[in-house]
Amino acid sequence: QQPVQSPQAVILREGEDAVINCSSSKALYSVHWYRQKHGEAPVFLMILLKGGEQKGHEKISASFNEKKQQSSLYLTASQLSYSGTYFCGTEGPSWGKLQFGAGTQVVVTP
Amino acid sequence: GAVVSQHPSWVICKSGTSVKIECRSLDFQATTMFWYRQFPKQSLMLMATSNEGSKATYEQGVEKDKFLINHASLTLSTLTVTSAHPEDSSFYICSAKTSGFTDTQYFGPGTRLTVL
Numbered sequence: 412q413q414p415v416q417s418p419q420a421v422i423l424r425e426g427e428d429a430v431i432n433c434s435s436s437k438a439l440y441s442v443h444w445y446r447q448k449h450g451e452a453p454v455f456l457m458i459l460l461k462g463g464e465q466k467g468h469e470k471i472s473a474s475f476n477e478k479k480q481q482s483s484l485y486l487t488a489s490q491l492s493y494s495g496t497y498f499c500g501t502e503g504p505s506w507g508k509l510q511f512g513a514g515t516q517v518v519v520t521p
Numbered sequence: 522g523a524v525v526s527q528h529p530s531w532v533i534c535k536s537g538t539s540v541k542i543e544c545r546s547l548d549f550q551a552t553t554m555f556w557y558r559q560f561p562k563q564s565l566m567l568m569a570t571s572n573e574g575s576k577a578t579y580e581q582g583v584e585k586d587k588f589l590i591n592h593a594s595l596t597l598s599t600l601t602v603t604s605a606h607p608e609d610s611s612f613y614i615c616s617a618k619t620s621g622f623t624d625t626q627y628f629g630p631g632t633r634l635t636v637l
Contacts, residue, residue, distance in 0.1 A: 413564070443625070443626070451630065452614055452628040452630045454628070455626070455627060455628075458625060498564065498565065500565075507570070508567060508570055509555075509626060511564045511565045511566075512564060513563070513564045514564050
C-alpha cells in the first residue's frame with residue numbers, strides 16, 4: 412500500500428525551512444528519500460533504517476519513527492536547488508521493494 | 522559510483538510495434554533491478570522486480586505478456602513493450618540495487634515512450 416505524503420506541495424522563499432511527512436499503515440523496515448526534477452530520474456537522498464534513525468546531508472535531514480511508521484524530511488535554509496518533487500519510498504520487513512508516495516512538490520523562489 | 526544507464530532516452534513508435542528498453546548498471550553488479558512507470562505529475566508505480574537469471578515478478582495488474590522483462594546478466598535488464606498502443610505512452614524508469622536487503626536503489630535516467 413502506497414505511503415501517504417504531506418503536504419502535496421509547498422512554496423518557499425530561499426532560506427526558509429520546510430518539513431515533508433511520509434506515513435504508512437504498515438510496519439516499515441526502512442524509508443528511502445528521493446528528489447526528482449522535471450523530466451529527470453529520481454536522485455537518492457538518504458535511507459533511514461528502523462531503530463529511530465536520523466540522518467542529514469548538508470541542510471537536508473530526516474528522521475524515522477518506526478513506532479509511528481512515519482518519516483519526516485527537513486529542508487533547512489532552503490536553496491534554489493532544492494526545488495523538485497520529493498518522494499518517500501517505504502520498505503516493509505519482507506518486501507524487498509519500495510512503495511512510493513505520491514510526492515511533494517517543492518518550489519523555492521528567490 | 523552507482524551509475525545506472527538506460528537506452529534509449531526517448532522513443533516514438535507506431536501503434537502495434539514492439540519497443541525494447543535497456544537498463545544497465547555501469548559500475549556495480551545488480552542482483553535486482555526494478556521497472557517503474559510514471560505518468561506526468563504522478564508517483565512511481567512499480568511494474569516488476571527482476572532478478573538475474575530468474576523470471577521477473579510482476580505487480581498486480583501488470584500484463585506480463587505485454588511487458589516482457591529479461592535480466593540476462595548482473596548488469597543488464599531489458600523491458601520490451603510488445604504491440605504498443607497509445608495508452609502505453611509513459612516515462613519508464615529502471616532502478617538497480619545490489620544484494621543487500623536495504624541497499625539503495627539507483628535510478629536510471631528514464632525512457633520517454635510515445636506511441637502514435
